[in-house]
Amino acid sequence: MTGSAYNSYTRIVSFVAAALCTIFAFGIVAVLCLVVFYLFGKGASALSWQFFTELPGTDPQNPKGMRHALEGTLIMVSLAAAVGVPLGILVGVYLSEYSSEKFLPTTVRFVADVLAGVPSIVVGILGYELLVVPMGTNSGYAGAAALAFIMIPIVARTTEEMLKLVPKSYREGSLALGATKSQTILKVVLPAATGSIVTGVLLAIARAAGETAPLLFTALSSQYLTRDPSQPFPSLTVQIYNYATGPFQGQRTLAWAGILVLISLFFVLSLAVRWLTRRAVIKMV
Amino acid sequence: MLLLVLLASVVVVLFKGALPAIEHFGAKFLVTSEWRVNEVERPLRDAVGKIQFDADGEQIIETIPQAFGALPTMYGTAVSSSLALLFAVPLALGSALFLVRLAPKFKLAAPIGFLIEFLASIPSIAYGVWGLFVLAPFLQSHIGPFVRDLLLDVPGLRWMFFETVTIAGQTSEREIPMVGRSMLCAGLVLAIMILPIITSVSRDVLRAVPRTQVEGSLALGATWWQSSWMMLKYARSGLFGAVMLGLARAAGETMAVAMVIGNANAINPSPFSPGQTMASLLANEFNDPGEKLHRPSLMYVALILLVMSLTFNIVARWLVVGKKQ
Numbered sequence: 001m002t003g004s005a006y007n008s009y010t011r012i013v014s015f016v017a018a019a020l021c022t023i024f025a026f027g028i029v030a031v032l033c034l035v036v037f038y039l040f041g042k043g044a045s046a047l048s049w050q051f052f053t054e055l056p057g058t059d060p061q062n063p064k065g066m067r068h069a070l071e072g073t074l075i076m077v078s079l080a081a082a083v084g085v086p087l088g089i090l091v092g093v094y095l096s097e098y099s100s101e102k103f104l105p106t107t108v109r110f111v112a113d114v115l116a117g118v119p120s121i122v123v124g125i126l127g128y129e130l131l132v133v134p135m136g137t138n139s140g141y142a143g144a145a146a147l148a149f150i151m152i153p154i155v156a157r158t159t160e161e162m163l164k165l166v167p168k169s170y171r172e173g174s175l176a177l178g179a180t181k182s183q184t185i186l187k188v189v190l191p192a193a194t195g196s197i198v199t200g201v202l203l204a205i206a207r208a209a210g211e212t213a214p215l216l217f218t219a220l221s222s223q224y225l226t227r228d229p230s231q232p233f234p235s236l237t238v239q240i241y242n243y244a245t246g247p248f249q250g251q252r253t254l255a256w257a258g259i260l261v262l263i264s265l266f267f268v269l270s271l272a273v274r275w276l277t278r279r280a281v282i283k284m285v
Numbered sequence: 286m287l288l289l290v291l292l293a294s295v296v297v298v299l300f301k302g303a304l305p306a307i308e309h310f311g312a313k314f315l316v317t318s319e320w321r322v323n324e325v326e327r328p329l330r331d332a333v334g335k336i337q338f339d340a341d342g343e344q345i346i347e348t349i350p351q352a353f354g355a356l357p358t359m360y361g362t363a364v365s366s367s368l369a370l371l372f373a374v375p376l377a378l379g380s381a382l383f384l385v386r387l388a389p390k391f392k393l394a395a396p397i398g399f400l401i402e403f404l405a406s407i408p409s410i411a412y413g414v415w416g417l418f419v420l421a422p423f424l425q426s427h428i429g430p431f432v433r434d435l436l437l438d439v440p441g442l443r444w445m446f447f448e449t450v451t452i453a454g455q456t457s458e459r460e461i462p463m464v465g466r467s468m469l470c471a472g473l474v475l476a477i478m479i480l481p482i483i484t485s486v487s488r489d490v491l492r493a494v495p496r497t498q499v500e501g502s503l504a505l506g507a508t509w510w511q512s513s514w515m516m517l518k519y520a521r522s523g524l525f526g527a528v529m530l531g532l533a534r535a536a537g538e539t540m541a542v543a544m545v546i547g548n549a550n551a552i553n554p555s556p557f558s559p560g561q562t563m564a565s566l567l568a569n570e571f572n573d574p575g576e577k578l579h580r581p582s583l584m585y586v587a588l589i590l591l592v593m594s595l596t597f598n599i600v601a602r603w604l605v606v607g608k609k610q
Contacts, residue, residue: 014508021513022387024379028480029397032404035415035477091288110602111288117598118295119537121564122591125571125584129298149291156288203406210408213539213564217571237410241540244414252418259411270403 043260046253062250068225072234079144084151092159116153120213127218140229143219147208158200162193212237299588306581317354320550322575325349353582361560366535368472377483385491405481413541416474425465466547469556479531490523526604533597539564563590
């Protein structure tokens with residue numbers, strides 16, 4: 001093969017490869033957008049005010065709304081966040097600020113990563129064995145505990161990453177002024193990273209709100225408006241699952257509406273997270 | 286400490302729950318494929334199928350015990366995840382290259398990056414509903430028949446569309462019906478779900494390749510693709526880690542799979558037949574278990590699932606994070 005022929009051959013290969021990569025990227029975005037737009041469109045035609053204000057009602061073929069499920073998810077995720085967020089932040093602070101000892105932090109970090117990889121259905125089974133069996137009934141508390149289990153490693157790891165981004169000079173300056181280590185962490189390091197920690201918390205909350213599998217065996221579901229978390233508890237995701245796999249057209253329509261609400265929530269959260277991270281980075285630099 | 290307790294509790298609880306099944310079935314659980322939830326009582330028959338009677342003319346009733354084996358679900362998890370990787374990995378790596386090396390020129394890296402991260406955050410139930418109501422019917426009515434017409438005459442692929450069945454001692458071959466909710470459908474839905482995560486992690490990995498490496502190869506006269514190939518080779522362990530993360534996600538995914546895989550607890554070699562994964566089995570059966578060994582067996586399955594996805598995750602973290610430091 002002559003030099004110039006080889007040259008044009010490799011050039012063509014290179015061009016084709018670049019074109020393929022471009023097509024792949026746009027293909028992925030196109031397919032995924034198609035899915036999301038379909039969900040949006042289908043949900044938009046199914047959504048009405050009733051969805052937010054009414055309970056399913058007595059006719060299983062034509063349930064009216066999912067107010068109970070919306071409130072249920074809100075209550076359960078709040079309970080989970082009340083437990084999971086402080087614990088997660090504590091672990092994160094420990095990992096970032098007290099990791100001068102060698103062995104323990106490495107282990108804890110490893111365990112946090114491993115925990116984040118536990119399949120969510122297994123978390124549900126754990127909640128069932130540890131809480132539902134002793135309590136004798138499915139309950140909102142068990143559901144909230146399962147969600148907290150999922151949130152803790154996420155919050156811990158993002159908190160650690162964000163605290164590490166706070167410049168060392170901040171800590172040294174504070175210590176040089178005579179502040180103790182705990183004062184430095186509480187008054188200097190944490191405030192400097194608040195924006196980005198909030199981001200991590202938002203991500204964890206979103207993740208918990210979208211989970212279905214851990215709730216199947218713990219919170220179960222309910223057709224009624226209940227504010228007592230010691231009883232079987234409704235949630236948006238499980239309600240969508242039950243309706244989507246149910247036999248009646250009316251239920252499926254409502255499931256589509258539920259999906260729309262869920263995805264819109266995630267879109268707003270994604271935007272918020274993006275806005276917050278950008279602001280946090282600017283503030284820090 | 287808290288985290289250690291949490292992790293230990295997962296393992297201990299699952300192990301304790303699964304203990305009766307572990308004691309009863311042992312390692313045989315992993316290689317048998319029967320799944321009989323309830324004891325069956327039926328008239329005893331001889332070799333040619335005649336019902337047996339005892340001396341008083343009463344039918345002799347035989348009792349067939351419960352039996353559980355995880356092989357079909359392990360097979361289902363392996364096949365559906367492999368299918369997902371087969372579809373997702375080339376697409377994801379190509380797009381990651383595009384995002385790192387081409388998109389910045391056109392100021393597309395930020396918007397496409399945002400889209401991909403948003404798509405990665407969408408809950409699995411949404412993909413499941415889409416797969417159930419859109420993809421599965423489409424597979425059944427269009428893609429399935431199309432692929433069958435296309436590949437029917439290709440030698441060696443007949444197993445995809447025909448199965449041999451034995452009914453009343455007679456063996457015959459019959460066409461596999463296109464049901465839509467199948468192994469293939471699960472693979473496709475999983476592929477769509479893990480595309481964003483593989484793309485975004487491999488994008489970060491490729492970005493970490495030192496500039497000098499790329500510029501050096503370009504200075505030596507490498508074309509765009511040659512220098513990209515060099516980048517891929519340089520970052521291979523991180524990219525492999527990204528793929529493992531995707532694999533862990535696909536193997537542990539529950540809801541979307543349970544909605545589209547068809548839930549048939551048997552090994553069907555054709556991708557157009559329904560199947561079952563470990564996670565979808567748990568989602569379907571854990572809430573109202575049969576008697577005695579059913580729930581311990583489900584816990585046993587959960588234990589296998591846990592060990593498997595933890596292995597994937599640990600390998601992935603080690604490759605992505607460990608090597609970087």
